[in-house]
Amino acid sequence: xxxxxxxxxxxxxxxxxxxxxxxQVDSQVTMMFWYRQQPGQSLTLIATANQGSxxxxxxxxxxxxxxxxxxxxxFSTLTVSNMSPEDSSIYLCSVAGSRYEQYFGPxxxxxxx
Amino acid sequence: ELKVEQNPxxxxxxEGKNYTIYCNYxxxxxxxxxxxxxxxxxxxxxxxxxxxGAVKQEGRLMASLDTKARLSTLHITAAVHDLSATYFxxxxxxxxxxxFGEGTQLTVNP
Numbered sequence: 001x002x003x004x005x006x007x008x009x010x011x012x013x014x015x016x017x018x019x020x021x022x023x024q025v026d027s028q029v030t031m032m033f034w035y036r037q038q039p040g041q042s043l044t045l046i047a048t049a050n051q052g053s054x055x056x057x058x059x060x061x062x063x064x065x066x067x068x069x070x071x072x073x074x075f076s077t078l079t080v081s082n083m084s085p086e087d088s089s090i091y092l093c094s095v096a097g098s099r100y101e102q103y104f105g106p107x108x109x110x111x112x113x
Numbered sequence: 114e115l116k117v118e119q120n121p122x123x124x125x126x127x128e129g130k131n132y133t134i135y136c137n138y139x140x141x142x143x144x145x146x147x148x149x150x151x152x153x154x155x156x157x158x159x160x161x162x163x164x165x166g167a168v169k170q171e172g173r174l175m176a177s178l179d180t181k182a183r184l185s186t187l188h189i190t191a192a193v194h195d196l197s198a199t200y201f202x203x204x205x206x207x208x209x210x211x212x213f214g215e216g217t218q219l220t221v222n223p
Contacts, residue, residue, distance in 0.1 A: 031209045042201060042213045043156075056208070092155060096209040100144060100163055104156040 002027055002095050004105035012111045013083055020079045021108045023093035028073035031096035034066070037107070038089045049076040049093075083112045115140045117204050119214035126192050127222055134217045136185040136202035144205040145185045147176050149198045150216070156201070159187075192221045 003026040013019050023032065032049040047055040047068055055068035070076045080087050090107045097103060116139040126132050136145070144163055148156040160169045162178035162185060169176050173196065175188045185202055199218045203211040 033210070035211075042215050043203075043211075045210055045212070048208060048210065058210075094211075100161055101158060102146060102161075102203075102205075102209065102211060103158060104148075106155045 001101065002029060002097055002103045004093060004095060004103060006091075006093060006105040006108050008108060009106065010109040010111075012113060014113060015084055017083055018079055018081045019083065019110060020077050021091055021093075021110075023076045023078070023105055025074045025095050029095040029097070030073070032070060032076050033094045033096075034068060034076070034078045035092045035094060035104075036089045037092065043092065046078070046091075049078075080110065083110075085112045088112045115142075115204060115206060115212045117202060117212050117214040119200075119202055119217050121217060122215055123218050123220075125220045125222060126189075128193055129191050131191065132189050134187040134189075134200055134202075134219075136187070136214050138183045138185075138204045138212075140204075140206075141180070141183075142204045142206060143180055145178050146203040146205065146211065147185070147187055148201045148203065150201065151198050159200075189219075194221050194223060197221045 005024045007022045034046040035043045037043045045058050046061045047057040049068050049070040051070045067079045088111050092107045093105045118137045147159040160176040165180040167178045173190045178185045199216045201216045202214045
């Protein structure tokens with residue numbers, strides 16, 4: 001199984017600022033994803049982080065708000081831009097493993113005041 | 114648009130009892146995942162079901178998949194307090210993307 005770490009684990013940010021979340025995997029993986037879990041809710045896919053090309057965003061999510069980088073096969077970042085209180089959520093990265101498994105990082109708990 | 118529905122959303126049960134959580138989905142998929150989430154924690158992978166008729170068991174949990182009925186079940190046998198958590202099913206679509214159900218919050222009472 002893949003071991004995934006995220007930084008920061010939590011943060012409190014002011015409205016209008018941006019936060020970049022890092023996701024590091026202990027092995028090379030082809031597929032990396034970013035999910036959002038709003039308080040008391042299920043998980044929603046934000047985008048697929050593609051190595052060497054632009055991320056693929058799901059309906060309702062746009063690059064200007066959630067820019068994503070994927071410089072190599074073990075690392076990705078998600079930026080939450082121009083934050084508002086509605087962005088308060090847990091942000092999780094996940095990877096697809098080699099045997100039809102999908103693993104999730106520990107998450108970044110973001111509170112926007 | 115793929116819809117994934119779980120029921121019940123809230124389940125309170127006594128230790129020692131059996132119960133089943135249902136996961137219905139609206140489009141064809143051959144791959145379904147079950148995860149557990151404890152409060153304030155990330156997701157723990159429980160099962161991945163890869164084909165019609167797949168059945169997997171781990172301890173007191175057993176999951177099955179019927180792709181023709183677009184239904185998966187998570188059966189809990191002789192529940193214990195440690196099973197209290199939120200359980201999510203997730204359906205995989207193209208590009209290994211997951212669509213999650215709403216989650217079932219399970220409380221097992223002594």
